Amino acid sequence: MSGEEYRIGLIHATMNSVQPILDAFQVHAPQVTLVNFMDESLIYELNETGIVTRNMARRLLNLVEKAVMGGVEGVLLTCSSFTPVVAEISHLFEIPVLSADLSMLEKAIDMGNRIGVIATVEAAGPTTKTLLETISSNKQKDVIIQTVIIPKAFHALQNGNRSKHDELIHQKVQELNRDCDVILFAQFSMVRALETLDFTTVPILTSPEISVKSIIAEITKRRIVI
Structure with a gap:
């Protein structure tokens, strides 16, 4: 990975996503300077509405x-529930603005046909499934997606x-392991559960490491072009 000393903005909607992405940068790109921006009310509102409203999208845009x-x-949004907003606003900026999980989802499609998704935020499950379906369609690959949402874990x-x-x-x-080729953790905050897992499973993908590599690669590419 590039050793360039970039400055990257992180947009958070929950405190639970902060430490996992900070840890990932420390391991994979310790030379990067990180600037954090937070609006935790977004995740509470999302849990109430179940959808990303225009007002919420505007607040993310402001961040x-x-x-x-x-x-x-470069800017990285660390909450996967708001990934669709990135496609709506990224073209407004000259620097790369990336979502937390898009690269992870593309990798999952390449790894297998039976994909398990685990989320702890209500909106994250359907959002991740929809994105997987869009990516698989673009790749002309048939996939079976099993989605499990565990609000009690988030609380x-x-x-x-x-x-x-x-x-x-x-x-x-354990339940998805029997029927899936790969399992996705839909949110940064879930990474800690992988660290405490004490049994063997199919590959489990989390987005912090992949997101770090993606944003660094995109910034580096744009620098080279310029």
């Missing part, structure tokens, strides 16, 4: 604008009960 005005060379993590969060996810991993 990206703040990051750009702060001099970052457990919010309340500081990390062991319960991990336990609930592990149970679903």
Whole structure:
């Protein structure tokens, strides 16, 4: 990976996504300077509405604008539930604006036909499934997607009960493991459950590491073009 000292803006909708992506940058791109922008009310509102409203999209746009005005060379949205918004706003900026999970989803399609998706936020499951279907259609590949949503795990993590969060996810991993070629954790906040997993499974993909490599590659590519 490039050793360039980039400045990258991270847009968060929940505190639970912060540490996993910071850890991923520390491992894979420690030279990068990270600037964090947060609106945690977005995830609470999303859990209530189940959809990304225009008002929520505008608030995300404002966060990206703040990051750009702060001099970052790329922006990464760390909440997968808001991935569709990235496609709507990324063209407004000259620097790369990437979603948390798109590269991970493309990799999953390449790895198998039977894909399991586990999410802990209600909106993240359908969003991830829809994106997988779009990517598979573009690749002209038939896939079977099983989606499991565990709101109790999200609430457990919010309340500081990390062991319960991990336990609930592990149970679903065991169920999907029998019928899937690859399993996806739909959100950054779920990475900790992979770290505490003590049994062998099919490949499990998480987006922090892949996202770090993707945003670095995109910034590097644009620098070379310029």
